[in-house]
Amino acid sequence: MTGRRGAVRARLRRGTGPAARPDDRVELLCLVLCTLLAVLAVPVGLAVGTAVGTDASAEARSQRELRSEVPAVLLEDGRALTGTEAVALASWTAPDGSSGEDEVRVPAGTRAGDTVRIWLDADGRRTGAPLSETGVRVTAAVAGTVTALLLAASAVTLHAAVRALLDRARSRRWAREWAEVEPVWAARFRLR
Incomplete structure (x- = not known):
């Protein structure tokens, strides 16, 4: 030094x-x-x-003010993407009363009729969770x-x-x- x-x-x-x-x-x-x-x-x-x-x-x-978390009901069994993740068709009702239907990511092994939580923006479109x-x-x-x-x-x-x-x-x-x-x-x- x-x-x-x-x-x-x-x-x-x-x-x-x-x-x-x-x-x-x-x-x-x-x-x-x-x-x-x-x-x-x-x-x-x-x-x-x-x-x-x-x-x-x-x-x-x-984001927390503009986004809503809603339940989505799976219309089919999840199709595996990876060992822990799958994709399945689901339907939901937005906070404004409109309904939607789209494929969502779900845990592997999820079955038709199961409920998962998804996030919607103010217009009822799917979006990610707000920043934590x-x-x-x-x-x-x-x-x-x-x-x-x-x-x-x-x-x-x-x-x-x-x-x-x-x-x-x-x-x-x-x-x-x-x-x-x-x-x-x-x-x-x-x-x-």
Whole structure:
């Protein structure tokens, strides 16, 4: 751990000392900004999670108000889809008094005459169950976590990209400078 701390100190000093090159200062500025972005990822993720959770909660309330759960009577035995799920023709009466008939998913082994529960929208069309409180929490948590992780990953990637570009520029400059100095040094060693 001490070695790592020393490397970070050396990197910070390299960008601030009197011998610091412009690209050292750019690297330091990038490091500071990317660190700030990574630190801000957590509160931004929390804010996004809260906003998404509030919206999802309002949507769940709206769905609960507009959807109705009604009993549906199976008109035939369930036809197996998988080991635990089947499909069967069923009929139901909507809250407005209209009747409907369609294929519904049912547990395997369900027989004609059995009753299952289905969800209908305000127009009497079949729909899914309203979003549950657990679904709201999961949606908010996933949105917040993904946002925070993307921001942190973006900060790391940005810093790595800037360092790679700066290292390439340093390497090219070093090669140019060495090409100028090397003939002089080589000549000195040949004279001896």
